[in-house]
Amino acid sequence: MGYESDSAATAVVAEDVRRTYHLAEPVHAVDGVSLSLAEGSFTAVMGPSGSGKSTLMNLVGCLDTPDDGRVAIAGQSVGELSDDDRAHLRGTEIGFVFQTFDLMARLTAAENVTLPMVFHDPVDADRRERARALLERVGLGDRLEHKPTELSGGQRQRVAIARALANEPSLVLADEPTGNLDSETEAEIMDLFVELNDEGTTILLVTHEREVAEYADHVVHLLDGRIEDVEHLGERRDVAVGDRVTGALEEVTGDV
Amino acid sequence: MNFLESIRIGWRSIGSHKLRSTLTTLGVIIGVAAVITFMVLGSGFTASIIGDIEADQEPVMMVQTQTVPEDGFGIMTVDSPIYTESDIAELEELDGVEFVAPEGGLDVVQAGTDDEQVTGVIDVQATTADAFEFSTFVDGETFDGPDEAVVNEQASQAFEANLSAGDELTLTFEDGETETVTVAGVVESELGDQTPPTVYVPAEPYYTTTIGTPDGDEERAYPFLQVGAEDLDAVDPVQEDVTEYVEDESHAAELKQDGDEIEVQTVEDAIEQFSDIVDQLTLFIGAVAGIALVVGSIGIANIMIVSVTERTREIGIMKAVGARRRDVMQLFLVESVILGVIGALVGVALGLAAGYAGVTLLEWPMAYPLEWIAIAIVVGVSVGVVSGLYPAWRAARVDPIEALRHE
Numbered sequence: 001m002g003y004e005s006d007s008a009a010t011a012v013v014a015e016d017v018r019r020t021y022h023l024a025e026p027v028h029a030v031d032g033v034s035l036s037l038a039e040g041s042f043t044a045v046m047g048p049s050g051s052g053k054s055t056l057m058n059l060v061g062c063l064d065t066p067d068d069g070r071v072a073i074a075g076q077s078v079g080e081l082s083d084d085d086r087a088h089l090r091g092t093e094i095g096f097v098f099q100t101f102d103l104m105a106r107l108t109a110a111e112n113v114t115l116p117m118v119f120h121d122p123v124d125a126d127r128r129e130r131a132r133a134l135l136e137r138v139g140l141g142d143r144l145e146h147k148p149t150e151l152s153g154g155q156r157q158r159v160a161i162a163r164a165l166a167n168e169p170s171l172v173l174a175d176e177p178t179g180n181l182d183s184e185t186e187a188e189i190m191d192l193f194v195e196l197n198d199e200g201t202t203i204l205l206v207t208h209e210r211e212v213a214e215y216a217d218h219v220v221h222l223l224d225g226r227i228e229d230v231e232h233l234g235e236r237r238d239v240a241v242g243d244r245v246t247g248a249l250e251e252v253t254g255d256v
Numbered sequence: 257m258n259f260l261e262s263i264r265i266g267w268r269s270i271g272s273h274k275l276r277s278t279l280t281t282l283g284v285i286i287g288v289a290a291v292i293t294f295m296v297l298g299s300g301f302t303a304s305i306i307g308d309i310e311a312d313q314e315p316v317m318m319v320q321t322q323t324v325p326e327d328g329f330g331i332m333t334v335d336s337p338i339y340t341e342s343d344i345a346e347l348e349e350l351d352g353v354e355f356v357a358p359e360g361g362l363d364v365v366q367a368g369t370d371d372e373q374v375t376g377v378i379d380v381q382a383t384t385a386d387a388f389e390f391s392t393f394v395d396g397e398t399f400d401g402p403d404e405a406v407v408n409e410q411a412s413q414a415f416e417a418n419l420s421a422g423d424e425l426t427l428t429f430e431d432g433e434t435e436t437v438t439v440a441g442v443v444e445s446e447l448g449d450q451t452p453p454t455v456y457v458p459a460e461p462y463y464t465t466t467i468g469t470p471d472g473d474e475e476r477a478y479p480f481l482q483v484g485a486e487d488l489d490a491v492d493p494v495q496e497d498v499t500e501y502v503e504d505e506s507h508a509a510e511l512k513q514d515g516d517e518i519e520v521q522t523v524e525d526a527i528e529q530f531s532d533i534v535d536q537l538t539l540f541i542g543a544v545a546g547i548a549l550v551v552g553s554i555g556i557a558n559i560m561i562v563s564v565t566e567r568t569r570e571i572g573i574m575k576a577v578g579a580r581r582r583d584v585m586q587l588f589l590v591e592s593v594i595l596g597v598i599g600a601l602v603g604v605a606l607g608l609a610a611g612y613a614g615v616t617l618l619e620w621p622m623a624y625p626l627e628w629i630a631i632a633i634v635v636g637v638s639v640g641v642v643s644g645l646y647p648a649w650r651a652a653r654v655d656p657i658e659a660l661r662h663e
């Protein structure tokens with residue numbers, strides 16, 4: 001089963017992607033997934049534990065390469081890239097947000113946000129300034145010099161989001177970003193993602209929770225490494241970009 | 257990735273493990289400190305001996321016999337009396353030679369004043385007044401006549417009531433005979449503190465050692481000669497002439513043992529030979545200290561490997577946000593180089609301090625072995641690079657997904 005949200009301006013294309021772990025028995029973590037995410041779309045991925053959500057996310061995020069099939073990000077075929085080129089692509093086109101925040105414990109909030117800039121452009125004079133602007137944007141303008149341990153869970157995730165935005169990526173990948181947060185904080189974080197999406201950033205978000213998935217335009221349901229169903233929620237949100245995406249989705253729905 | 261940035265991040269992670277980092281660098285600290293300490297002590301020792309000599313150089317040279325011992329290494333001075341009266345007379349005739357003063361030991365077992373006896377430690381040498389031509393007297397003057405003697409400062413201080421000009425000194429010879437001489441002067445020692453306490457008496461009449469010359473005569477012969485040139489400019493030509501004569505034409509050339517070597521050494525030559533020996537010794541000790549450095553770098557490598565494992569997750573994060581292999585490699589290398597350099601710097605400081613304490617205690621002059629300090633720092637950097645290479649390489653190869661799954 002495939003899923004295609006837009007053929008004209010796609011941020012991510014996956015074609016019959018497979019990822020198998022060879023243990024005592026081969027584990028087909030991702031078993032023939034095709035999907036295509038339009039630029040500016042907001043997609044949630046749901047599915048039971050072990051259904052391959054994180055594996056798919058890593059493949060889309062260039063952290064992993066498929067055993068079979070093809071993944072293309074911003075028009076570049078991931079399988080053809082070298083290790084370092086993939087690192088570069090991650091640094092420039094993709095922002096990651098993880099369930100466990102994954103900040104550098106010894107660096108301050110501001111330093112965590114500058115980290116992707118440091119790897120991207122060694123002679124960037126005003127990255128401190130941009131880090132401050134990003135942290136202000138996620139509501140942490142007064143926590144620049146705090147270490148992760150000096151921040152609450154929600155604040156840490158905001159820092160992680162600010163870091164994901166450091167190099168102005170076109171795609172943000174979030175693997176259960178609210179999994180460790182209470183529902184109130186969850187809503188705040190999700191509002192940030194919606195805001196980002198409204199500005200045109202493509203978002204792919206893994207979640208267990210229906211209420212989180214409902215922030216997205218559409219939901220991809222995974223089961224045993226395959227797409228089981230694609231749910232279209234586009235009309236739920238009356239946002240400006242909705243038109244284009246919704247239009248694109250109409251075509252897709254028939255395909256589902 | 258920017259170099260300064262990696263230094264900042266490396267420094268941060270070192271700072272967050274202060275105790276561990278300190279212990280890690282201990283090996284390098286000890287190694288470097290040991291090398292620097294020995295270098296300071298070595299140069300101090302050398303300077304304590306040759307410093308004074310160089311200050312007021314004299315146009316004199318020593319003629320002596322040396323041999324390379326069969327077992328053991330280095331050079332030994334032989335004290336067989338082979339320089340005859342005829343040799344001395346011939347040498348005195350050479351152009352530019354001011355004087356030739358023989359020197360030979362006497363078998364004296366005890367030296368004493370009316371109040372005090374000193375047994376064993378005092379060396380008694382027979383010579384001529386010329387030997388003191390360039391010496392500095394702290395008291396009195398050179399001897400002039402058979403019943404006078406000159407003592408050096410060490411000999412003077414060997415007596416509780418320091419000997420001074422005018423004191424009576426009774427020498428007891430091995431065969432039981434005694435002679436009483438008057439101290440004419442106290443002379444400053446040329447080789448500084450290292451000179452043994454010595455009493456100098458006139459060769460005439462006390463020196464009686466004779467040898468059968470190649471000409472068939474029986475003549476007095478001495479184990480050492482001191483040759484004085486007219487001035488410093490004359491030293492080099494005189495050294496050449498003296499060498500030529502003693503090696504080819506003198507009685508000594510025929511009387512010396514096979515394998516023995518006649519040496520004509522100016523003060524400068526002596527200094528050189530001496531520093532060579534000290535240098536070799538210091539180098540040897542330095543090499544031993546170098547082992548500590550090897551141990552030190554193994555320590556750094558070990559802790560860096562532990563640190564790579566510990567920080568696997570961090571490496572995963574860095575890779576996820578765009579770090580390339582060489583960025584990760586650089587981070588870890590910089591960290592181990594910082595450790596190495598800190599070790600070297602602290603080691604240098606500690607070594608200088610220990611060396612300073614040592615030379616102060618021994619009353620030697622302080623020296624700053626600049627080239628060794630430079631070497632120590634270079635070694636610190638290299639130890640950091642070498643011991644960090646493998647861990648950094650491992651870090652660079654970490655798979656980001658595995659790393660992010662890592663607890």
Ligand SMILES: Nc1ncnc2c1ncn2[C@@H]1O[C@H](COP(=O)(O)OP(=O)(O)OP(=O)(O)O)[C@@H](O)[C@H]1O
Pocket residue numbers: 021022023027028029047048049050051052053054055056
């Ligand atoms: N490194 C690995 N080695 C072996 N098997 C793996 C590895 N990573 C994942 N798997 C297997 O692949 C399947 C999919 O894992 P994945 O982490 O993608 O699941 P998920 O949908 O993210 O689950 P969860 O909701 O619990 O996070 C699982 O069956 C898992 O056991």
Ligand SMILES: [Mg+2]
Pocket residue numbers: 053054055175
């Ligand atoms: Mg998962």
